[in-house]
Each structure stands twice: as structure tokens, then as C-alpha cells.
Amino acid sequence: MARPEVDDADAYSIDEFCKRHRISVQLFYKLKPQGLAPATFNVGTRVLVSKEAAARWRREREAASAAEAEIENT
Numbered sequence: 001m002a003r004p005e006v007d008d009a010d011a012y013s014i015d016e017f018c019k020r021h022r023i024s025v026q027l028f029y030k031l032k033p034q035g036l037a038p039a040t041f042n043v044g045t046r047v048l049v050s051k052e053a054a055a056r057w058r059r060e061r062e063a064a065s066a067a068e069a070e071i072e073n074t
Helices: 014-021 025-034 051-072
Strands: 011-013 041-043 046-050
Touching (some): 011 051
Antiparallel strands (some): 041 046
8 A cells, every 4th residue: 555645645754844844853843832833633653744734824824924024114
């Protein structure tokens, strides 16, 4: 049985999420206590990020970056 591609996955491991978003695992865990990491959920001992949480995280990071740029331009 072939394993589905990560792009087609409904959830990502922390490592897969980080690779897909080109951030380090260390940065992920640095962002987590700051409330800046995506929401995660557990399945047994695995920690996963849903496709929806990843999309929400990207939108939030984009909005934060745009707000910072707006402040810098005023």
C-alpha cells in the first residue's frame, strides 16, 4: 500500500509541518509557548497539525506581518 503524499495529507506531523513551511522544528517549539505555533492535536502519542490549523496559522502570520509593516510605514 502506497503512503499518501504529505501534500494530500489531512494532518501533518510536526516534522512534516516544519518542512512544508520551511521552518525548523526548534523554531516551532520556540513559537509554541508564545502562542504563535499552529494548533495541534494528539492521536495516541503522535502530535499532529491539521490541514485547517496549518492554513489558519499561515493566515495569522500573514496578517501579523502586514500589521507590522503598516506600523513601520507610519
